[in-house]
Amino acid sequence: MDFAETTVADLRDSIARGETSARVTAESSLDAAEKLNDSLNAFLEIDRDGAVNRADEIDSKIVSQKAAGEKSALPALSGVPIAIKDNICVRGMQTSCGSRILGPYHPPYNATAIERLLDAGAIIIGKTNCDEFAMGSSNENSAFGPVKNPWDTSRVPGGSSGGSAAAVAAGIVPVALGSDTGGSVRQPASLCGVIGLKPTYGRVSRYGLVAFGSSLDQIGVFARNASDAAAVLQVIAGRDHHDATTADVAVPDYSRELEPEIKGQRIGVSRALLGEGLDREVRASIETAINAYRDLGAEIVDVDLPHAKYAIAVYYIIATAEASSNLARYDGVRYGFRAEEAPALRDMYRKTRDEGFGPEVKRRIMLGTYVLSAGYYDAHYLKAQKVRTLIRQDFLQAFEKCDAVLTPTSPTPAFRFGEKVDDPLAMYLNDVYTVTANLAGVPGISVPCGLSSEGLPIGMQLLGPYWSEATLLRLAHAYQEKNPLGARPKIHA
């Protein structure tokens, strides 16, 4: 079954009409996941039995509804295969967060987003590989080996949700969930040539998402087209009493809002962001995309985001500070892994954390502990919080002049394994365009907008005001309809 040829709404409809079945769909997705995992390493667990059982339940529900002459519509994602990043809790499956320290953990509950997907009839195929605790931009920080980019397996898929991005790009599943703390949905989406949506902070419940930077984390969606991203967001968005930071803001009908024209929409471009450090071919693709929006009737306006240049510094203070406190709970007592031969309690904590965490996670815990420590707190953490407010105000001002801001998603196309892994600063600079959205809490989407001369995907990012996911999806949809990528990765189902 070729998921590239259909939308999830059409797939659900053809399952409902009996033209195909949930079972056939699930098996084709599972077969592809198993077959391609040797070359991609995108999945850490594939749940054949669970997926087939759920698909059978859906098929028998359809049969009995038909027999009873019932016309009630099937839930929106009935029979749609989906992959889930391995830092989101799914009952009955592992949650490793790409780390050894969890043992792995088998959560006794579902994340709220998972509960809602299951209610909507989605079929969870497996858990996807990621950078350890979602810290990274290349997937090289997974304890279980890196995910390979399906366009070129000598290159990274991006991170940290690289497994979910690769699984969608390779056509193993039509849609997947990831998490985005500083770009971990948008950046791998860009490097793998798919759509990646990070909702407004508070749009999707974080209950059951393993915490990294709690004031930044948000579950996001990977899809091949805007309409599929809209269908998944529709299901997972909205208030949840398990997460006090979810907002009581009405969830629009995203699919319906895809269609209106984008004529007259104002797209903001900050020329200062298109300068230093940006790859020549990425810049050219962004210029072409800006012109494409002009052709679609959008108005291009200049905007200024004067504090964006501080975003990397601010993000790597705030994210590490929150990580150091969130990760304090992994002590060898409450979760899976415990180091052997530790004579006393303190040794056990120390050895467990030393053996259980990888180098990047340790670096972040140390950085975060340092910026929060007495004597340094004001100089680093407090100052970073103040600049965070300025970054947020930049966006509020920009959105007085435009409906969305357009930037590159990543400064370069997918880089090679090993190219940046020994140089943390070079790796962190990869996030220069994505971290601002998390610091400000605004939504962002990455949309494929071209290929490099080496045939690697390039992505553009659209950022909008709070709760403007419908606008972002509409802008993405209008662009993709007229400007399809027109190529597929070398490795695909």
Ligand code: GLN
């Ligand atoms: N690459 C960023 C980091 O390493 C973003 C991670 C994320 O969004 N989870 O922190």
